[in-house]
Amino acid sequence: MSKTNRANYPLLSKINSPCDLRKLAVSQLTHLATEIRTFLVETLDVSGGHFASSLGALELTIALHYVYDTPNDHLVWDVGHQTYVHKILTGRADELITIKKPGGISGFPKRSESVYDSFGVGHSSTSIGAALGMAEADKLKGSNAKSVAIIGDGALTAGMAFEALNHAGGMHSDVLVVLNDNEMSISENVGALTSHLTKILSGSTYNNIRETGKKFLKKLPGAFELAKRLETQAKGMFVPANLFEALNFYYVGPIDGHDIEALVEALKTIKYHDGPKLLHILTKKGKGYEKAEEDPIKFHHVNPQFNSNLATKGVSQAKLSYSNIFGQWLCDMAAKDDKLVGITPAMREGSDLIRFSKEYPKRYYDVAIAEQHAVTFAAGLACEGYKPVVAIYSTFLQRAYDQVIHDVSLQNLDILYAVDRAGIVGADGATHAGIFDLSFMRCIPNTVVMTPSDENECYHMLSLGFKHQGPAMVRYPRGTGTGAEITESFDLKMGQSKCVRQGQKVAILNFGTLLPIAIKAAEQLNATVIDMRFVKPLDTHIIKELANSHEVLLTLEENVIMGGAGSAVSEYLIANDLLSKIKVRNIGLPDHYQDHGDKNALLAEVGISVEGIIQLVESMV
DSSP states (O other), rough: OOOOOTTTTTTTHHHHSSSTTTSSSSGGGGHHHHHHHHHHHHHHHHHHHEEEEHHTHHHHHHHHHSSSSSTEEEEEEEETOOOOOHHIIITTTTTGGTTTTTTTSSSOTTTTTTOOOOOOOSSSSSSHHHHHHHHHHHHHOOOOEEEEEETTTTTSHHHHHHHHHHHHHHHOOOEEEEEEOOSSSSSSSOOOOHHHHHHHHHHHHHHHEEEEEEHHHTTTTHHHHHHHHHTOOOOSSOOOOOHHHHHEEEEEEEEEOOOHHHHHHHHHHHHHHHHHEEEEEEEOOTTTOOHHHHHHHTTSSSSSTTTTTTTTOOOOOOOOOOOHHHHHHHHHHHHTTTTEEEEEOOOOOTTTTTHHHHHHHEEEEEOOOHHHHHHHHHHHHHTTTEEEEEEHHHHGGGHHHHHHIIIIITTTTOOOOESOOBBOOHHHHHOBOOOOOOHHTTTTTOOEEEOSHHHHHHHHHHHHHHHHHSEEEEEEOOSSSSSOOOOSSSOOTTTEEEEOOOOOSEEEEEEEETTTHHHHHHHHHEEEEEEEEEEEEEEEHHHHHHHHHHSSSEEEEEEESSSSSSHHHHHHHHHHHOOOSSSEEEEEESSSSSOOHHHHHHHHHTTTHHHHHHHHHHHOO
């Protein structure tokens, strides 16, 4: 696999670990940051990857590894989008060009990849809790190792972060929380905390006191330089740090997160301060790359040749993604029903609620990175006669499971879950794969679970789920489908499947967007293909009919086999004494996590392909 040439980077070429970094003088770190910034642009222009957030945390990453004795000390990153510089400094610079590629390094911190990756992440708001656990473990072991959690102001909006802050303050644990305040997560941040932090930085009282103090102190010999040093140590003297101090945190900041020397000085100052500490730094997402600074959302993740082709125009129109189909449906339905409200946990762009947020701002709710709250908030709206549509990624729906059961389904409330990124997600790997939702949703009473096979079916299932009285879920994958045209009308009834191809002996029951694979395999096997459409309620009539007329029954789904749609079919066959009549195999994802890579290749590895299905049938017949 190809590697990046570091020969053109005098300082970076000498750094293969943080030990090499610590040999540099502090005065050299700014030049190193410039080299890394250029190296990052050059490398990601070839490989693609998370960009703006890594640029924003660049100086902070250098300062942390410079001051702390990693990997003995623990750096715990939140989410992990910002850790490309961390990978560069910890012996993976030459492999960065392979990031998120098959056989390459992960796009997120991963414990099995490096001893410097203290905690594996991908989801938001876990860093403080994990770092606190590590700090307590070191105390129990008698170790002097330090634990640092690096969290953005967007991730700090989640309940988990506040739970950990409360616990750390109550235990007086030796943990440092670095609050990387860039006013962003992936989308713009929302909520009272973000507004509070913004007011701190723009407030006239703080700035007036600061500027008046500068003028006065400059008249006193040596006083101004002393005050500059003390500013990083001041516990919110001129800043409303009440929130963190009330939680027993020693608060320092806010300071410029792109001033390496100031960062190093601040970190050295508070490193050995006893108890919980919070360093508040101000950064700019996309720092040093003008277009990323201007549009950090667009440059959150870049495709290869983003830098080389910036001036290129006239790109051909691609097929609409499933997210685009959902965004179109949401606006169409909102125009027809003023009781529809749209809810997202900080994924407006990813779930494509952009147009809806502009056309129906009073019915659009971004609840920040708070999936549990998103579902219970929807439940409250439903109690008062509104019809909430919760747009959420499959992997993030997992975080709201108790609320889905207890707050929604137990009360049989009228809510539609539009579940994006269902199935394997390719380059983002196991942390973002939506491979469990069929299993954990179909076991919940009062819940309809739908699996569209193409864009048109998806559009009309959303309508069916919206009109259904009670909880309903439509799950669809990342990316585009077959390019199916959205029709005005569509034959779709609750719990009813559709025969796509009539064959003999072998029947394939397809759940979801793997239908093209099922059809191609069936053409070679002369098999029957059923687009099942519904996991719950299951079309048991067609299952019984096939069990009496065919010899082999296959189920096909992009979900784990255990407890999935195929399991539902098998359960019905067992309960009705039909297993003796037909051979059954469930085709889906195995009982282990799959790494990042090309989606089709990952599916083929576990037998989800035309060839895999044919080989399985041949072994059974």
